[in-house]
Amino acid sequence: MELQLQLYFYHKEIEQSPEYVFNVLNDDQKIIDRVQKLTAITYNSDVTNQRSVGTEGILVYNEANINTEVIFYTDNRRLEFESYVPAGRLWTMVNIVPVEGRSELTISTKLITDSPVSFALYALKIPRVKKQFNDIVGRLEAGE
Known part of the structure; x- marks a missing residue:
């Protein structure tokens, strides 16, 4: 039986343009600088657009x-x-709707697992996940 656990959900209008937000999302070094404990991003192919559908990579x-x-x-x-983590899959979505030079930003991350034990263990991680994502979003809002 597949279990889904919402680890993070954010939906708010911010004062940054969609282009600004995606300038961060499309820059591996900017992501590494913002996500604690993330030290590297590599790709399994030499695609020119690393964000194209089907692109596989490794996050350290x-x-x-x-x-x-x-x-x-x-x-x-x-x-x-x-x-793909030992507990299952982490699905993350970032969606932006332009609003007169600002952005309506939605971020969602959830764990998809078959293991009730993994579900319970990840439920305990929710406060830490929320804090980390909120820090990242706060920096985006501030234009950092």
């Missing part, structure tokens, strides 16, 4: 290699990717 997070795949991308509007 907390010294562990995490396989990741882009499952949906629309330039300056939406990015969805899945990360």
Whole structure:
């Protein structure tokens, strides 16, 4: 039985343009600089647009290699990717709707697992996940 656990959800209008937000999302170094414990991003192919659908890569997070795949991308509007962790899959979506020079920003991350134990263990991580994502979003809002 597949279990889904919402780890993070954010929906708010921010004072940054969609282009600004995606300038961060499309720059691996800017992502590494913002995500604690993320030290590297590599790709399994030499594609010119690393955010194109089907692009596979490896995130080095907390010294562990995490396989990741882009499952949906629309330039300056939406990015969805899945990360494969021992507990299951982490599905993350960032969606932006332009609003008169600002952005309506939605971020969602959830764990998809078959394991009730993993579900319970990840439920305990929600406060830490929320804090980390809120810090990242706060920096985006501030234009950092």
